[in-house]
Amino acid sequence: VRVVQKMEEKSNKSHILVLPIPVQGHINPMVQFSKRLASKGVNKVTVVTIYSISKNMPKESGLINIESIPHDDKSPPQNIDPMLEWFHLLVSKNLRKIVEKLSDSVYPVKVLVFDSVATWAIDLAHKLGLKGAAFFTQPCCLSAIYYHMDPETTKVSFDGSDVSLPSLPLLTKEDLPSIIYDTDLYPTLRGLVFSQNINFKKADWLFFNTFDALEKEIVEWIRPRYPIKTVGPTIPSMYLDKRLMEDKEYGLSLFKPNSEICMKWLDSKEIDSVVYVSFGSLASLDEQQMEELAFGLILTKCYFLWVVRATEENKLPEEFMSKLFEKGLMVNWCPQLDVLAHRSVGCFFTHSGWNSTLEALSLGVPMVTMPQWSDQPTNAKFISDVWQTGVRVKVGENGVVNRDEIASSIREVMEEEKGTMLKENAMKWKNLAKEAVDEGGSSDKNIEEFLSNL
Numbered sequence: 001v002r003v004v005q006k007m008e009e010k011s012n013k014s015h016i017l018v019l020p021i022p023v024q025g026h027i028n029p030m031v032q033f034s035k036r037l038a039s040k041g042v043n044k045v046t047v048v049t050i051y052s053i054s055k056n057m058p059k060e061s062g063l064i065n066i067e068s069i070p071h072d073d074k075s076p077p078q079n080i081d082p083m084l085e086w087f088h089l090l091v092s093k094n095l096r097k098i099v100e101k102l103s104d105s106v107y108p109v110k111v112l113v114f115d116s117v118a119t120w121a122i123d124l125a126h127k128l129g130l131k132g133a134a135f136f137t138q139p140c141c142l143s144a145i146y147y148h149m150d151p152e153t154t155k156v157s158f159d160g161s162d163v164s165l166p167s168l169p170l171l172t173k174e175d176l177p178s179i180i181y182d183t184d185l186y187p188t189l190r191g192l193v194f195s196q197n198i199n200f201k202k203a204d205w206l207f208f209n210t211f212d213a214l215e216k217e218i219v220e221w222i223r224p225r226y227p228i229k230t231v232g233p234t235i236p237s238m239y240l241d242k243r244l245m246e247d248k249e250y251g252l253s254l255f256k257p258n259s260e261i262c263m264k265w266l267d268s269k270e271i272d273s274v275v276y277v278s279f280g281s282l283a284s285l286d287e288q289q290m291e292e293l294a295f296g297l298i299l300t301k302c303y304f305l306w307v308v309r310a311t312e313e314n315k316l317p318e319e320f321m322s323k324l325f326e327k328g329l330m331v332n333w334c335p336q337l338d339v340l341a342h343r344s345v346g347c348f349f350t351h352s353g354w355n356s357t358l359e360a361l362s363l364g365v366p367m368v369t370m371p372q373w374s375d376q377p378t379n380a381k382f383i384s385d386v387w388q389t390g391v392r393v394k395v396g397e398n399g400v401v402n403r404d405e406i407a408s409s410i411r412e413v414m415e416e417e418k419g420t421m422l423k424e425n426a427m428k429w430k431n432l433a434k435e436a437v438d439e440g441g442s443s444d445k446n447i448e449e450f451l452s453n454l
């Protein structure tokens with residue numbers, strides 16, 4: 001009997017591979033999701049990523065394993081389109097070997113959780129006899145928009161006027177994902193983003209880094225058509241509940257954070273007195289916009305912590321650098337969750353990338369949004385009009401947001417009555433985010449259901 005029991009135990013074990021595209025905003029949530037799966041007692045979870053990222057990582061990171069995809073080149077192409085094509089080829093060449101290497105009789109690889117933008121991964125998974133789960137690192141509203149506006153399959157064409165779609169607020173051109181109308185930029189990325197919904201038909205599971213309460217109407221509209229599972233926010237439990245100390249490491253950082261300097265500086269400031277400013281890992285402002293932002297921050301007279309990536313630093317005007325130290329701290333990268341969770345941060349000036357948005361919502365921080373491209377305009381629309389936790393800057397006729405507009409938007413959040421309302425709403429979403437991932441919450445139940453179906 002014991003031998004049979006042992007055999008059954010073995011056959012019940014499973015190994016899940018998780019494959020994000022190698023950019024920061026996709027690696028973080030997918031690594032977090034991996035940890036959550038592993039914490040539920042899945043026997044093994046391995047994040048598969050390119051050698052140039054994994055070489056600086058231990059082979060294990062807490063509950064999960066990290067596996068390298070070998071590559072000869074010194075580093076992957078820097079531009080997004082050639083990088084995505086390079087990544088596709090590299091994974092196609094190496095995935096079988098990796099699956100064979102990682103599969104053993106005790107932990108057979110059963111599922112590939114792949115980045116929804118890697119639309120080619122589902123066929124690869126099926127060819128290797130694996131189930132495929134698409135992980136969307138974006139909100140459901142994006143998929144709902146692409147569902148109606150994909151030029152290949154659709155239905156609604158875009159002529160520049162406002163768009164009214166089921167379950168969504170009225171969207172102007174400025175609210176739509178830029179990929180809809182920006183037809184020249186990044187053709188490979190555009191093609192992949194638009195065709196992501198192919199996963200709705202092909203993948204065995206569909207995961208979204210969002211939570212039901214946040215996108216209630218949209219989720220209710222999609223779910224009778226496709227069985228999507230919301231599993232977010234994929235944030236370490238400690239940030240949602242201070243008692244859960246063991247789960248506090250976030251993602252895999254591709255940049256080195258100046259953690260000590262940031263936290264010490266924040267510790268020295270009053271509650272809600274600091275504006276945290278970041279445009280994420282990819283967005284790049286031109287010199288004129290950098291200058292307006294720099295002097296807009298000074299105009300507010302608030303303390304500010306500004307993340308300027310090393311590659312952007314040379315755009316800052318000298319005159320600003322000499323004034324910076326009166327009220328500001330500038331770093332090349334920070335531990336964003338620790339910063340957002342710090343009591344002295346009262347406002348997040350953000351490009352409204354999806355991770356940044358979800359992190360601010362989940363930690364109850366009101367925002368000023370200055371979206372740049374991709375899904376950021378749509379996230380900004382929801383932040384200001386639907387979730388009502390922030391204000392959006394107005395872009396001038398010359399395409400630049402000027403310093404007065406930047407300063408007055410920040411003041412609205414930091415000083416005016418509206419700020420109190422935004423903060424109250426932010427706290428409401430924070431509680432709902434925690435509820436979703438707590439035991440028995442909507443995201444938690446979706447993860448449990450997936451695992452019990454493995």
Ligand code: UDP
Nearest residue numbers: 025280281282307333334336353354355356
């Ligand atoms: N981030 C960070 N430190 C920084 C700036 C950003 O750790 O100084 C993290 C942030 O917490 C988020 C990710 O980088 O998880 C950025 O993702 P997002 O979707 O917001 O923007 P993207 O970089 O994809 O434009």
